[in-house]
Amino acid sequence: MIKVSFITVHVGFNFGSKLQAIATSEVLKKLGYLPICVNYVPSRVTYKRYWQTSFSSILKFLRRFLFFPIQVITRYKFDSYLNKHCKVSKPIYAEDDFIKRCPKADIYISGSDQLWNYTHNEGNDTHYFFDGIVGKKIAYASSISMTSLPEDYAAYVKEQLSQYAAISVREQSAVELLGKMGVNATHLLDPTFMLNKEEWKTFASKRLVKDKYLFVYLPYNIKDKDLIYRSVRKIAKEKNLKVVSYSDNVIKDKYADKTIYFVNPGEVLSLILHAEVVMTNSFHGTAFSINLNKQFWTYMPSSFSTRITSILNLCGLNSRLLEEEISEEQMNEIADFSHTNNVLQQERQKAYDFLTKALQ
Secondary structure: OOEEEEEOOOOOOOHHHHHHHHHHHHHHHHOOOEEEEOOEEOHHHOHHHHHHOOOOOHHHHHHHHHHHHHHHHHHHHHHHHHHHHOOEOOOEEOOOOHHHHOOOOOEEEEOOOOOOOOOOOOOOOHHHHOOOOOOEEEEEEEOOOOOOOOHHHHHHHHHHHOOOOEEEEOOHHHHHHHHHOOOOOEEOOOHHHHOOHHHHHOOOOOOOOOOOEEEEEOOOOOOOHHHHHHHHHHHHHHHOOEEEEEEOOOOOOOOOOEEEEOOOHHHHHHHHHOOOEEEEOOHHHHHHHHHOOOEEEEEOOOOOOHHHHHHHHHHOOHHHEEOOOOOHHHHOOOOOOHHHHHHHHHHHHHHHHHHHHHHO
16 A cells, blocks of 8 residues: 655644644545654644743743643643544654654655745744655645745745645635746645535534534634624524633633533534534634534634635635624525535545546
């Protein structure tokens, strides 16, 4: 069986990152390959960085000290979930010899999520291009999430991608950005869309909330939480729903009726799956709402929003994007997924056709 090593942004406490890694593995297995996720751990998500950033003040250090056990528990829950559903290599840290420690394979895939986001990666992280690795390289739904790149990074990206046998990206804006650099790329769905609702059910935990509820998923980059929750409360009152949020620590979400603590990716997936309505500012919160055909509303995050507009445009669901407090008219709009599901099915086939040809 042909071995494939794929690298992606899978480390951290983001449920979408873990699930897209699992989805990539599942897609490759369906196509008859033997995948392994390269367990690269960037410096920005290590315990060393956690402590380094704690010394700016005594108060911050004490807070970090008190919350460290929570960090350990949460990381264990997320990592054990990924390891249960996906073959993962031994950890490779930034100071390690990446070329030596990267799992040897017949094909190397730069996967999805914000893999080539210069800002998110704190500069040029060469490992995400398998720099120095000799072998066939493919980019599968890789994400840039930026509309422009620093000149030196753009030159590096162009040089590295010249070594790739096939290139696909997750946003239409990335197709256009790379095109201006003379790099041809195909726009493909995020890997999480490659599994349908019935398939994702097998990865979800049991139902966590008995009541009918609105699930709020705002993991980061929140522009205006008060604005979002004004809309949340308006919808919940109109539809008689509990407001459910989550926490990856012991702090209750003061805006919600119920907080689910220490969630793992399967539990977040369950909370979306069983919700009546989802409110989010996240790409994967939006993506799973669409894929699971949930009534949802999305506010833009404070940065890296092109991936959200890209998928909403593709699926014809731009009306689910909110900028102000939701209106009475908007609250009563029901998203019709019949067209969306047809689009997704066509796009899944497009992705399988791309991968089938690229992996040969």
